[in-house]
Amino acid sequence: MNSQVSPLPPRCSQPQPQQPQPQQPQPQQPQPQQPQPQRNKQQVAQQFSRAAHSYDQAATIQQQAIEQLIQRMPNQLGGHWLDIGCGTGAAFDPLLKRGVEHLSGVDLAEGMLQFINLQQASHWHRQPITTVLADADELPFNNNSCDGIFSSLMLQWSEHPQRTLSEWQRVVKPGGLIAIATLLPGTHQQMRDAWQQIDQRPHVNRFTPRQQLLTVCQQLQLDIVSEQQQCLTEHYPSLTDLLRGLKAIGATNVNTGRKSGLGGRAALQQLNQMYPRTQTGQLPLSYQVYWLLLRKPALAF
């Protein structure tokens, strides 16, 4: 296993009804970019670096997202693949099992890559894996240089999915696959609704709508091989456990306008009162997971 530092700056348990079959979105004029609050990438990297050691134990939904994404991919992959936002490398084994010959695990969080290199080195010893510290928006790879891209639960951290996907489209070879799991609006809705009854600040990250992602794919001339959305819900015995679970996977709010911390004991007591419970007194937390398989069209001769 090798590591590289880029020269660039630096679980609704009820399945949702199936989305209609893959469809090409209707042509649309590019929308003028809405002014977006800035997400601080350094802060994102720091919070994931801090979570590296606790991530795997808490990442149940994340593990399901990877498994379902792998199931949607062809059985035989081969060639050089990037796992972008690879985290602790949870997708490395299944990708290697599918025949990936060289895997580059790319992540912005140095702590995640250190975890892979130090903790997991013996597990992946002699495997064709390279870890690369880089930003998904500025990949240190040549145009048309990799056979495929895999990315599970990273794209929702991108403030400009168009820029991110255009970078992925640049590095993948014609005919190559881009396999994505991401989160859609509705994710953490219980938390959003509960906070809205307390104050108007953004306590939950924003998520790009499905149609906006499909429009970007169309603008980038990426073919949609398949898409599916499912709501996955995990349940916690208490608010403290829920907040600990989020912290353990590095999923804290990075929107501008957020309060630092959660707003103190009084706000947490209010949140506890407002947060919905199941009949058995559990606190549900939902994820709208979206699996999207794209192909860069092969060159026409």
Ligand SMILES: C[S@@+](CC[C@H](N)C(=O)[O-])C[C@H]1O[C@@H](n2cnc3c(N)ncnc32)[C@H](O)[C@@H]1O
């Ligand atoms: C929710 S974790 C997912 C990790 C892994 N793919 C999994 O499913 O277990 C998101 C990962 O994306 C990384 N990430 C976030 N923004 C990134 C960016 N702009 N470039 C590269 N990695 C990024 C984070 O550091 C984190 O490791």
